[in-house]
Amino acid sequence: MSQPKKRRPLTLRDVSEASGVSEMTVSRVLRNRGDVSAATREKVLTAAKTLGYVPNKIAGGLASQQVNLVAVVIPSLANLVFPDVLSGISAELDDTPLQPVIGVTNYSPAREETVLYDMLSWRPSGVILAGLEHSRGARAMLEAVAVPVVEIMDVDGDVIDCAVGISHLQAGRQMAAEILAAGYRRIGFIGTHMPEDHRAKKRLAGFEAALAEAGVALAAREFYQGGSSLAKGRELTERILARERDLEFLYYSNDMIGAGGLLWAREQGYDIPGKLGLAGFNGVDLLDGLPIRLATTDARRQDIGRRAARIVAGKEPRPEGGKLILAPHFLPGETIRAPGSGIGVRQE
């Protein structure tokens, strides 16, 4: 074979020589900038394609002091929720020159800081990152940066530049209201133990606050470490019900463990939603195929991604007061009774 292989990368100069046009004009053609005659344009394009020239964005970025990257920093990819956020982001960035670059922190603040440092060293045109809680170092970097910074998912707390998300406090309160309205009173909560799962913590806080206002205390809670899975949901559900046999409702911190609990409880013959109600959180589409639909809250993941991307792309102004608050949507499913259908009003 005599194809050109593994050579020195081509430069603008190569295209310039091949087409007999100045580097500057070649550059203009390749970026569709300024007026270039159709003739030279053609020559350049042909030469570039023939040679297989790929522009060097490193050099371009340095020269133009502009890098069309958006740093996106999220806790995990194994989570089912972040791919949705990402798809919202890329959908909205697709018709702009901006490109998302993903960094994963594994829920570690220290790792978040290093990931952020690495990403900022590429001088991106914007930053989107999950959550409102960051290390001092991370905050300092984000405050010093000269580009839009959008914190996503959560709006309960202090914002660096601006935030797009739902109020998890409100989501918790909302679910509590629905559960109470359906007449359930002996309620348990199952969630992660992760110290860094601030959003789950806020949901629980809102949930308990709303229960308390109705004179109801959480009857049991069960925490776990590590990732969420159907298996974990089964195990935890069995455990909490073994401890507190008379629970009437279980509120899970995410749909995956909720789905596991649902499968388990059905196998055990629990009357759902009659004697035992269940609810998760997120609104993942995995729920579509379960034997019955788990009640949940749509966390507006895709919308959050879209709106955040729109702000970074300048399609939408930075929200007033820095917070763009989306409403969590309650999805009743089939694991919670209809409102007012409860056994007793208030306890006994």
Place this chain on the structure above:
Amino acid sequence: MSQPKKRRPLTLRDVSEASGVSEMTVSRVLRNRGDVSAATREKVLTAAKTLGYVPNKIAGGLASQQVNLVAVVIPSLANLVFPDVLSGISAELDDTPLQPVIGVTNYSPAREETVLYDMLSWRPSGVILAGLEHSRGARAMLEAVAVPVVEIMDVDGDVIDCAVGISHLQAGRQMAAEILAAGYRRIGFIGTHMPEDHRAKKRLAGFEAALAEAGVALAAREFYQGGSSLAKGRELTERILARERDLEFLYYSNDMIGAGGLLWAREQGYDIPGKLGLAGFNGVDLLDGLPIRLATTDARRQDIGRRAARIVAGKEPRPEGGKLILAPHFLPGETIRAPGSGIGVRQE
């Protein structure tokens, strides 16, 4: 507030002036290169931290002609399988200076080409991309590139530089052998219709070939468009069994639709695995929490990611002949009878 906010990004020069040391020495300290006295080292580090200096990798990359990025091009993030591959890649890259950058093609060859073009314009130190089938343009770019290119997931076909994966032909054959050994004969297949799902296609080819060698023909097949979900699995299973009531086994092209089929068939009261056997593909951990474990093939996703990353990082030599072939692992689960326990040997 008088904190420094939204200013011009700091440069090496700023650190140089703040510490009274030449830019060159500052650069050495920040990269731990060459000998620098402990004293100046200290001065520089302090100055850099105080100022909040973040190095500019754009400039660094241009000067050093070396960019420590690895382009990773995959079809989708919503797929459950790619996060595993990615986690293998980042685990193996974590102790190197290399950083993965993810590009998503949505199973479109055209999009793959543009994503690749965009990524190559950053002059990465390596490329990892899914599959062996690429557009002419994409192949040309990859052949011209001067860095390692690792095609992953599949090894059945022509390799550009090298490949790490399983043989899907073999995976299909293996599953056919297991199903036949268990005595099932009336077998159906359910898979995506996507023209670009080459790996599923190869599995089916291997599957049918092995069946044919045993004198068995596929009794039915059902294809679908779009993404995989539990709901889709239910629907397709219902449809194929409505058409061919006497099917004894269903081979799904992935675990997600297999799991949906499993849930549906159990609800319908099918005797599994006695009268109806089921198998999926991938070995996702979602399967852990189902009522019974779906038989499947572990596609070695994380291993594939790790080995590919090792090759790109130079921890491992490029494989002989360009192909690093991993063995798919059959996982029997509980939805296939034990070998030899079949109803009849051969067809009556």
Place this chain on the structure above:
DNA sequence: ATGAAAGCGCTAACAG
């Protein structure tokens, strides 16, 4: 152990 000079490949800003 430290510094000075040159230049990576491209584009902004000006000519013409």
Place this chain on the structure above:
DNA sequence: CTGTTAGCGCTTTCAT
């Protein structure tokens, strides 16, 4: 419409 001149912020190379 096209070309020339600088220089982006860093690192390589060579001195000292």
